[in-house]
Amino acid sequence: MRTSIATVSVGGTLAEKLTAIAAAGFDGVEIFENDLLASPMSPAEVRVRAADLGLSIDLYQPFRDFEAMPADLLAANLRRADHKFRLMRQLGADLLLVCSNVSPAAIGSDELAAEQLRSLASLAAEYGIRIAYEALAWGRHVDDYLHAWRIVHLADHPNLGTCLDSFHILSRGFDPIGIEAIPGEKIFFVQLADAPILAMDVLQWSRHYRCFPGQGMLDVRGLVGHVLRAGYSGPLSLEVFNDVFRQADAGRTALDGMRSLIALGLPEPVVPTGLAFAELAVADPARLGELLAALGFVRTDAQRWEQGAARIVLRTASGEPELAAIGLESPDPDAALTRARTLRATVLPGEHAIAAPDGTQIVFCPPTTVPRSGHITHIDHVALTQPWHHFDEAALFYRSVLALCPQPSLEVPDPYGLLRSRAMSAGPVRMVLNITQVQGIPTQHIALACDDLVATARALPPDLLLEIPANYHDDLDARYDLPFDHRALGIMYDRDDHGEFLHLYTITIGRVFFELVQRVGGYQGYGAVNAPVRLAVQHSRGPMTPQ
Amino acid sequence: MRTSIATVSVGGTLAEKLTAIAAAGFDGVEIFENDLLASPMSPAEVRVRAADLGLSIDLYQPFRDFEAMPADLLAANLRRADHKFRLMRQLGADLLLVCSNVSPAAIGSDELAAEQLRSLASLAAEYGIRIAYEALAWGRHVDDYLHAWRIVHLADHPNLGTCLDSFHILSRGFDPIGIEAIPGEKIFFVQLADAPILAMDVLQWSRHYRCFPGQGMLDVRGLVGHVLRAGYSGPLSLEVFNDVFRQADAGRTALDGMRSLIALGLPEPVVPTGLAFAELAVADPARLGELLAALGFVRTDAQRWEQGAARIVLRTASGEPELAAIGLESPDPDAALTRARTLRATVLPGEHAIAAPDGTQIVFCPPTTVPRSGHITHIDHVALTQPWHHFDEAALFYRSVLALCPQPSLEVPDPYGLLRSRAMSAGPVRMVLNITQVQGIPTQHIALACDDLVATARALPPDLLLEIPANYHDDLDARYDLPFDHRALGIMYDRDDHGEFLHLYTITIGRVFFELVQRVGGYQGYGAVNAPVRLAVQHSRGPMTPQ
Structure with missing residues (x-):
């Protein structure tokens, strides 16, 4: 045509x-x-x-x-x-x-x-x-x-x-x-x-x-x-x-x-089947490595930390720690790369690597099967803040190049303004795109799926967790009669018609923090109802400077 | 309460x-x-x-x-x-x-x-x-x-x-x-x-x-x-x-x-009856004086230029030329000032002077009657660009302190973004508030009411006028059969159910330009339909540097 x-x-x-x-x-x-x-x-x-x-x-x-x-x-x-x-x-x-x-x-x-x-x-x-x-x-x-x-x-x-x-x-x-x-x-x-x-x-x-x-x-x-x-x-x-x-x-x-x-x-794209890895660029990986170890990750080579199918790569680079690359499991990495090239995505050096509109590297990888090795099983989702004038471009990229389906936009109030948030997903592959003009909050996070968040939380050193206000836990007590000590464990909670969502946040290192999430039943969301509380605390704590 | x-x-x-x-x-x-x-x-x-x-x-x-x-x-x-x-x-x-x-x-x-x-x-x-x-x-x-x-x-x-x-x-x-x-x-x-x-x-x-x-x-x-x-x-x-x-x-x-x-x-405010003057702060008033003289203004003292009830004051000040003060004729300047003070407006030194939210000085003056002295009869309206996060504050100020009624907001496309524009008026007193994130366009203008724009335009040196594209005039010919040579005179035109609007623009000096307008019958608007053309030309010309 x-x-x-x-x-x-x-x-x-x-x-x-x-x-x-x-x-x-x-x-x-x-x-x-x-x-x-x-x-x-x-x-x-x-x-x-x-x-x-x-x-x-x-x-x-x-x-x-x-x-x-x-x-x-x-x-x-x-x-x-x-x-x-x-x-x-x-x-x-x-x-x-x-x-x-x-x-x-x-x-x-x-x-x-x-x-x-x-x-x-x-x-x-x-x-x-x-x-x-x-x-x-x-x-x-x-x-x-x-x-x-x-x-x-x-x-x-x-x-x-x-x-x-x-x-x-x-x-x-x-x-x-x-x-x-x-x-x-x-x-x-x-x-x-x-x-x-x-x-x-x-x-x-x-x-x-x-x-x-x-x-x-x-x-x-x-x-x-x-x-x-x-x-x-x-x-x-x-x-x-x-x-x-x-x-x-x-x-x-x-x-x-x-x-x-x-x-x-173009014909319908090949749908990715999993988030293979997240790669963080970090000047000194010691602090992040310590956090990953505390979360139960095992270091498998100089840069790589693994737990179940969740893999985190810490690549040494100057600047403040940031999410630099995301691996997407694809049934056909060659076809995925060809499609990306046809759609004029920027192809990067290295195997099956392209650039997302915000510069994040996307790498198509063959699927792997991995035995379970801890409570953390895989990467549940990755959240990235987009420049506001590239939000539609990003939506098209994630949909047409990566075959993720856009979900409705949500608004999340922060103490100093609104965030707009839109999930793009295909089965277990979930990316969340945020835009905001609010300054001073972390702009990227990696959410790790957990099969028993209560057990995992019990084992975590409290100083690695974001401290949630007692008022939030009081409100949970007013609304639900939960069978675990959400207050002592720092666990946040949401429920929809399909199931339940338990989650907690780590401290921020550079631009990045981790979230641990447990989906119970068919819960579809991302705990957005709790995000305003998380954002308020992140504002008050400020970023942790890496050393 | x-x-x-x-x-x-x-x-x-x-x-x-x-x-x-x-x-x-x-x-x-x-x-x-x-x-x-x-x-x-x-x-x-x-x-x-x-x-x-x-x-x-x-x-x-x-x-x-x-x-x-x-x-x-x-x-x-x-x-x-x-x-x-x-x-x-x-x-x-x-x-x-x-x-x-x-x-x-x-x-x-x-x-x-x-x-x-x-x-x-x-x-x-x-x-x-x-x-x-x-x-x-x-x-x-x-x-x-x-x-x-x-x-x-x-x-x-x-x-x-x-x-x-x-x-x-x-x-x-x-x-x-x-x-x-x-x-x-x-x-x-x-x-x-x-x-x-x-x-x-x-x-x-x-x-x-x-x-x-x-x-x-x-x-x-x-x-x-x-x-x-x-x-x-x-x-x-x-x-x-x-x-x-x-x-x-x-x-x-x-x-x-x-x-x-x-x-x-508070009780309903005293309604202003006219725009008494506009004061421009300008480093070297010669270029602006030349423009005012060409428009038929007469210099009545060291700083003051007059024509009919239109008065322009050129106050010497450093920085690029800008609109610094607006005089509002009030039946009761004392009451107007008291009300402004009650409403916590910033009262400035000098007689009956307060600051608008964008810093523009507003001076309440007693009404005067002035004999006609040329085709320009008075100030039709003044347009000011507001910081985007002060737009609602400005609307409240102009309404509650100055007794101007808000009109519906309009959107005006510029080549590089949208302007939102809202008129605030009370009879012959009209202020237009604009907000935009577009850079590189003049942010203030003074519109002078004219009783015969065709005659006035004939007498103006063309190099003082903004040059309007021929395509615009072709379109006017397609839509209307106007009884004057809008093309040669550089006159723009609009019509509503109540009457007609003829207008033209001068070149820009510093942040400011002048508009000459003639309202025929009961035309209520501001020629917003023509503003996109004006903005495109102002972008292409850039500001005239004052000497």
């Missing part, structure tokens, strides 16, 4: 947007009218610039509030269209997006809408231009893609077709199966956007929170399947309105958009 | 919150349970700390999911309550907030709710504690304050009353007049919060966007009137969940909360 993207999807001036879009490898662009209006480049200059960059101009957009207007407004609307058609000739664009009318003056008549769109298409034909009519999710009378198609069908003009937008269809919960009933040659254009599920006004949701396919929770991939089965052969074009993307680096955003389209064309 | 505030309303640890709340002069606090759970201070220590700070502990909150539960859950709920009552005794709190149940297990029976709340109140009575039952806006069966009151009335226990929360009542559009039918002595507590009008899920709206009374668009003042007429004599307590306040300085937030309560107790 040809790839395209609306200029509104990335930040910068029109010239900067075009440069970034071409550099990311798109075949074409949609020119968003406001970007052109604010540009000193004339339409003819834009045409030349795009051609020089190897970009086709696939669409000019949007043309608003046209169809089904009272007769006295039609002439002014056609006059406005005529101006735009002349502009499009200079621009070298031959497809105009017409959004369904939102004006209070619009009349709820499909016949009138079809008649006026036919007039528009006839005028467009004189310029060699075609019209793609799209149902906005908040259109006054037309808000359903099948309704828009019925009007196009009724108008019956060769220069009039429909435009399908995944956000407008999926945000309203319309079933995209109906796309397959539309003749492919009457689908003039397809725009793709994903979005998180948000309970808010659909217009605000659309204007601020759209994201690239794979970054949100809409089934864009399924919709593309319907579009292809309908026989559509035009470009797949990204159209994203996102407050963060507007502020971010245009080149990085455009590349991430391209990555989202590549991912749509 | 006694003043109180929930600890959740400000940032920091519990100890930091108490200190900030006391310093701002509150009489008491509501202890938010999560703040206590995360604190190393025991309830008894919190009691002593609050007493040392002169704060009463007016409420402990929240106690959730209690009433109308199946019988088998009642015992556990009473056990949980018993723990909390014992805690409250240590804390020295004798009022517990019970929110209406949100649990799926809750039963929709008022009789059962009343019966279980009566049990709770009986248990509370043994500890000398009272229960304030509140309808959450998203309660499962009880979401209306009058419904909560009916249940309290039905339960008929002296230790059970109701809690009224302005957000829960006004966000759902319930008429607060019904408050007057509740006996004042059965209103055990009143919580106040304002909010902007947002079309979103009410729970998310409540948890992230509440603000202090006067900062949003809810009629909190009206609600307080009903509460007082009902005979309520307890504290008025602020309870605000706000993402920005969590991150902001606790002392500043608490002071602003206190200011919002003081404002509720």
